[in-house]
């Protein structure tokens with residue numbers, strides 16, 4: 001049995017793609033199985049060999065004692081019988097799923113796949129992707145037949161980046177397999193590392209769909225709050241206060257407005273949209289939520305410009321400090337940052353903008369967005385925008401922010417980190 005051979009270390013598990021999802025998973029599995037960690041980026045492999053996580057999430061001590069070999073060499077995959085794929089699934093500039101990393105990972109596996117092997121996908125995809133898009137690539141490159149010679153599975157990752165309280169072990173794992181035997185073996189492998197339990201989905205498509213709707217639901221819930229923030233701003237009502245009041249009802253779900261960036265919540269709904277459109281259905285609710293969320297940087301920039309003009313300040317003469325550029329609080333990940341969009345919007349109004357972020361990497365931010373991060377505020381700013389609720393920005397008093405503010409300043413607090421609301425400065429929040 002596949003699981004027993006892995007357990008006795010007669011054969012190995014390969015993790016393909018060692019990023020935010022792949023590396024923690026590989027290290028957990030390497031406490032129970034023999035693991036080969038494969039990534040196409042040699043510089044990342046070199047770092048992991050030195051017990052450094054290139055994504056800055058895992059401490060060096062977590063590498064110790066793990067039975068894992070990091071490599072970018074295809075030959076090293078030949079000893080493996082159980083492949084887990086955790087490569088990125090982004091969208092292209094037209095918001096269409098870009099399956100290149102997933103298909104190229106499948107091609108790599110296809111070249112070393114043997115009879116009796118398993119391939120389990122963890123990357124977020126649309127329902128049908130594993131069996132309709134990946135399986136044919138595996139077949140083509142291996143000369144084997146799916147179902148007869150090798151089996152497939154899908155098990156989505158559900159980690160919440162930056163949330164150290166819930167590691168993979170603590171999150172219930174959905175697993176699925178191409179047949180009963182596959183489901184059993186895949187459940188046993190994950191069962192070794194997951195303490196929170198295993199949920200056996202009835203099919204690969206159900207498991208794929210479950211993951212994509214988790215993130216789509218969150219995107220839509222936030223988009224509703226963002227739309228409310230736009231409406232209540234016109235009414236002069238504080239959205240947070242409304243949410244707190246409404247939240248006293250037992251069945252009101254509390255979500256908060258904000259910028260929705262990153263590589264999951266703002267991206268995954270497009271996978272579902274793509275598949276729906278392929279099947280001739282034009283999703284309206286999902287896309288309208290996406291439009292609202294993507295429009296928030298422009299809304300915030302316009303709001304700030306309106307306030308500046310109302311104070312007889314010429315935006316072209318104003319300097320703004322943006323605090324935080326990562327896609328969410330307490331992480332280093334800057335991918336698909338909507339703060340970068342806000343920066344661009346402000347620059348389009350000829351505002352001078354400085355950006356600081358204690359978590360983001362300066363070089364990466366420059367390469368990705370051509371934004372030069374500063375170490376600390378360097379001026380007396382006309383406005384400060386707290387864009388990300390990093391711990392460093394929380395629990396500060398009004399005085400903390402006013403120390404780098406000029407005359408008659410404005411504080412835009414997108415994540416409502418300041419409580420109580422400051423009294424002596426112009427304060428606005430979503």
Ligand SMILES: NC(=O)c1ccc[n+]([C@@H]2O[C@H](COP(=O)([O-])OP(=O)(O)OC[C@H]3O[C@@H](n4cnc5c(N)ncnc54)[C@H](O)[C@@H]3O)[C@@H](O)[C@H]2O)c1
Nearest residue numbers: 017018019020021039040086087089101104105123124157
């Ligand atoms: N990051 C999260 O919090 C999170 C949570 C749940 C699900 N997901 C999903 O998991 C998947 C992986 O996301 P991530 O954030 O870990 O990505 P990532 O960008 O952090 O890591 C991906 C890794 O894959 C490597 N890679 C790319 N193409 C490859 C290939 N063809 N062969 C081998 N390695 C390759 C990259 O070099 C990188 O190290 C995505 O589908 C994502 O949507 C991510």
